[in-house]
Amino acid sequence: MVIIGIDLAGVPEKETGFAVLRKGLKTETRVLHTDKEIIKETLKHKPRIITIDAPLGMPRGRCCFDKNCSCRSAGAMRKAERALVKMGIRVFPCGFAGMQKLTLRGIKLRKYFEKKKHRVIETYPGSAQDILGMPRKGKGLESLRKALIKYGFRGDVKTAKTDHELDAITSALVGKYYLEKNYLALGDPEEQQIIVPRDKNQRRLFENKKH
Ligand SMILES: [Zn+2]
Numbered sequence: 128m129v130i131i132g133i134d135l136a137g138v139p140e141k142e143t144g145f146a147v148l149r150k151g152l153k154t155e156t157r158v159l160h161t162d163k164e165i166i167k168e169t170l171k172h173k174p175r176i177i178t179i180d181a182p183l184g185m186p187r188g189r190c191c192f193d194k195n196c197s198c199r200s201a202g203a204m205r206k207a208e209r210a211l212v213k214m215g216i217r218v219f220p221c222g223f224a225g226m227q228k229l230t231l232r233g234i235k236l237r238k239y240f241e242k243k244k245h246r247v248i249e250t251y252p253g254s255a256q257d258i259l260g261m262p263r264k265g266k267g268l269e270s271l272r273k274a275l276i277k278y279g280f281r282g283d284v285k286t287a288k289t290d291h292e293l294d295a296i297t298s299a300l301v302g303k304y305y306l307e308k309n310y311l312a313l314g315d316p317e318e319q320q321i322i323v324p325r326d327k328n329q330r331r332l333f334e335n336k337k338h
């Protein structure tokens with residue numbers, strides 16, 4: 128069983144983290160750039176599921192991010208993002224100026240993979256890390272690496288040089304929770320839901336909103 132994790136960058140010039148998660152929590156990671164590379168690497172592994180850390184949908188009522196389009200009145204935020212905020216988890220809404228390129232790239236890749244009959248889910252590694260009690264990459268690459276190794280990951284997790292690869296591993300982990308049916312799907316399917324793991328630590332998160 129192979130799960131793919133993609134920590135997608137907004138543009139090909141920036142690093143996209145790519146992770147292959149296999150049985151026994153074995154990881155292989157790489158840094159990729161172009162859509163072509165991402166597609167080729169992903170399909171090569173014949174994954175059970177593809178997980179992408181990027182918004183994969185638009186707010187309901189929006190057809191584009193054009194400033195002059197009347198759809199602008201539908202806002203920048205999806206229900207899933209509101210739900211995360213309510214849980215005390217920081218998130219950038221998909222329609223924010225700095226997120227629009229990423230959102231459009233995510234949607235394009237999702238549609239491509241779905242056309243090839245693959246199941247694609249949207250993840251948000253920061254939320255998974257919060258829920259599972261792992262440090263976010265903002266606290267330093269090594270502390271997140273340590274937490275992932277402690278969780279049981281093996282292979283490239285030990286040598287990966289970028290935080291994007293570690294977030295890609297976290298994204299793939301969300302895919303594992305999804306396949307095991309230990310997940311919450313936040314938001315509106317029409318806007319694309321964000322999948323988060325369900326875990327015993329989650330209660331703590333709900334109680335402690337300052338987190
Ligand atoms: Zn529009």
